[in-house]
Amino acid sequence: MIKILLVEDDLQLQEIIEDYFTAKSAGEIELVCAADGADGLTHAQEKDYDLVLLDVMLPEVDGFTICRELRRHSDVPIMFLTARQAEADRLHGYGLGGDDYMVKPFSLAELYAKANSLIRRAKGMIRDDLMSVGRISLDPYRGTASVDGREVELAPKEYALLKLLMENAGKIVTRETLLVRIWGYDFSGSDRVVDNHIKKLRQTLEEGAEQIKTVVKSGYRLEERK
Template sequence: MPLPPDGYRSAQMPSVLLIEDDAPIRTSLTRSLRDRGHAVSSVSTALDGLRSVVEDRPDLIVLDLGLPDMDGADLLRMLRAVSRVPVIVATARDGEADMVRLLDAGADDYVVKPYSAAQLDARIRAVLRRVDTGRADTSLTVGTLRVDPGAREATLDGAALDLTPREFDLLHYLAARAGQVVTKRELLTEVWRIPYGGTDKTVDVHLSWLRRKLGETAQRPRYLQTVRGVGVRLTVPPSPAE
């Protein structure tokens, strides 16, 4: 299946695809989101959702995990193979491990049932604002590291970096604040969208993976400099003479 292009926002109202198998919830959310200015379509199965993404190209997906034909987590991975459309996971699963796993797999936000239509509407608007801002961003260059948020690509010394969606988000956030110390709590809030709870270990693990792909280690850093007791910053590496 071809990859739907980015930048297909409706000129009048954002289109939202609701993938939810519970008929009463689906009907109620569809009505409430339409009342709040969204063009809403809905399906009850994962395969119908995948087909709709490819054919209709919605601006955003609200994805339930407990679908009858496929777990929503598996559908998310399939969606990320064919589309960059923003996805908000809406589920009764409230465990931190599930939340981190789905956000790492490419979800843009995670909301736990029960939630109000007003809360979901606010999250939809927030995600779409971030998407629009990302499309307007120009490429960021730090030393020989280049981060292109529009294409979601990063290169080092001209070679493409093989980054997961969360690794790219982490690198982009740090590159946009090059030279500034960023706390792990800020990264959890802004990159992982976990404002309450969460552990620094999540950030530490991803920083370790990112260091490896940048060709460095915590003991011999180049771009990622740890500021003990404070956080991390991305900087231009010192020249060999230094």
């Protein structure tokens, strides 16, 4: 039996999702529902779930706060379901450790497919709690970064840039790749936006800034410095 926690204050949508998942899985998926953030957080902390479907705008406690709290002790897959479609909101959700993000209104079939994909992936993955390159460390499930053990506060895009560079440590990551992965295919601005955000990232990292190397006419590379 697969157990999914759905935290959603729209009771009609809650019922629709529950009925669809139950019918589609032939009863193999049990959906536990909570109508406010406080109740949802309590459920998530007291029981084990295979997936958490999480609205962002909730009474009592918002979805981003729930995600942040869960990532302090759990790597359960989290998918945000929300009407908030701004890029900053999506990046913030990913930065906090969310695994996926669906904007309302959405297809129930796509939601079901993504939910199953996240569950399968989580059951087959062994996750490291911490990514470390030289003096820089990043906890992708708490959404935090630190230099020499001191936590630093990163804006959503700077966090996303650092995470992508750390995932490709020692390799050149082109400006085009950074633009597509972080700003999206439909971004119409100049690639100078990457340089500006890298500058801000370096300023925030302070002693760790020297690890980010500029590769002329190409992009950036994160190097390890002992």
